[in-house]
Amino acid sequence: MAAEDRPGLAPYALSAPAIALFAAVVLVPIALTVLLSFHDYSSTEGILTVFVLKNWRELFADPYFREMFLRTLRISLWVTAICAVLGASEAYILNRMSARWKGIFLLVILGPLLISVVARTLGWALLFGGSTGVVNQGLMALGVISAPIPFMFTETGIVVALSHVLMPFMVLSVWAALQRLDPQIENAARSLGASPATVLRRVVLPQVMPGVLSGGIIVFALAASAFATPAIIGGRRLKVASTLAYDEFLNTLNWPMGAAVAVLLLVALVLIIVGSNRLIERRYQAVFE
């Protein structure tokens, strides 16, 4: 790549419009939101521009809020685990197909990313559809379950639908890692007498693990901040952090509380993402040294 020795002011001048845009409409609004979370609210007078810790204290003390955040965490962990196991396996299988089928199935798996998340979630709402839903009928006909599983308005339903919504990100990430893998290494291991299972465990898995982990971070972050899917499948009562913030803003109209919920979600996510990135880097540095 051709990089110039003394760039001077050119790069700053070139990116100035975008920097100005982001400063004005990303950094300022987020700072205002943080500020808003320290304001007070009264149902008669609206937002009171004072500086109080009331919302934050309530957020940490009230078990109602703790339950929502724990639910968000639980759902995100399940979705990440399901996507990692199924998505990584599928990426591996896909990678062993002929070029023609690979292209077709990659389009089928990644294509849903471009389809409105509302339409995809609507599909799950139709498939779940109470106790008479297609999924339950299918599972019961196959003898997998004896009584219908409640999917609508449950965490199970949210986990299944979100796993579908976010699966393409995991497949994409593992797929990218597999492209860097030399198929000859697998063949070498086989010719040296390793069983297919050993090759998978000792050769393939360690090499695609960075892909699984980076995909896992993306899936976790998006699951924890997902809104439309938990709102539709969870209904009005089963709330997660993002639907809680929405309710505080647009139904209760307690904007300061809603802002506190949103800021906490943002801070928690940033900490989790940065923390796990560090861990992964340290761990894989050790492997490659």
Place this chain on the structure above:
Amino acid sequence: MSRNGPLALVFHALFIAFMLAPILVVCVVAFTPEGYLSIPTTDWSLRWFRAIARYPEFISAFWNSLGLAALSSAIAVAFSVPAALAIARYRFRGREALTALFLSPLMIPHVVLGIAFLRFFTQIGIGGTFTGLVIAHVVIVFPFALRLVLASAVGMDRALENAAISLGASSSSVFRRVTLPLILPGVASGWMLAFIQSFDEVTMTVFIAAPGSSTLPVRMFLYIQDNIDPLVTSVSAVVIAVTVVFMVAMDRLYGLEKLLSGRGKD
């Protein structure tokens, strides 16, 4: 190359069924002749597609979404081209921080952005306006535009620019007649990916869209929250059909997997 065993193929079939089932069920239910949600078996009907015409709010929301997506992704691309050239060509202080800032809308939950924009726009007096929607959408689609423009700017051969300069071309005509044509695949694919991201966005928009100027996904979301009926399945089926056409075009032109992983055209 080793082949997949039968167990792997069964897993693969189930996986594909899992990925397609919710999308297919929407498209099938949309053809129901009944007045309630059901899977049509013998009779297929277009009545719910015709019914869309009686709901002008869906149609106006569709045009609104289309205009918003076209405009905001065009603005985002315009902002991203100079920024991408700066990041691709120069090693300067703050380069990594700047890239992180520009990609940050990918990592900040859209709920947080929605709340931040709602508060900000109300304070500066553009709450609920189309201008506000455009500004917000430019921000959220910017990373998609930037990544693809960046991918083509990094791969660009600088010798062609230098040749034009040495032949006496002015810097504006170098940009117009050499640089821009060379990064055009990145610009075009960046615009397309930005367009579809804007067109699908619901979480942030639900906070800032006024009832009169709502986008299609927001309309669909609010409608589903009240009740699910065949009408919303036929609207969704139309959205899915439009997206699939767009998707196949993008795949033929650039390769979907390259676009989505931000690598641009090879």
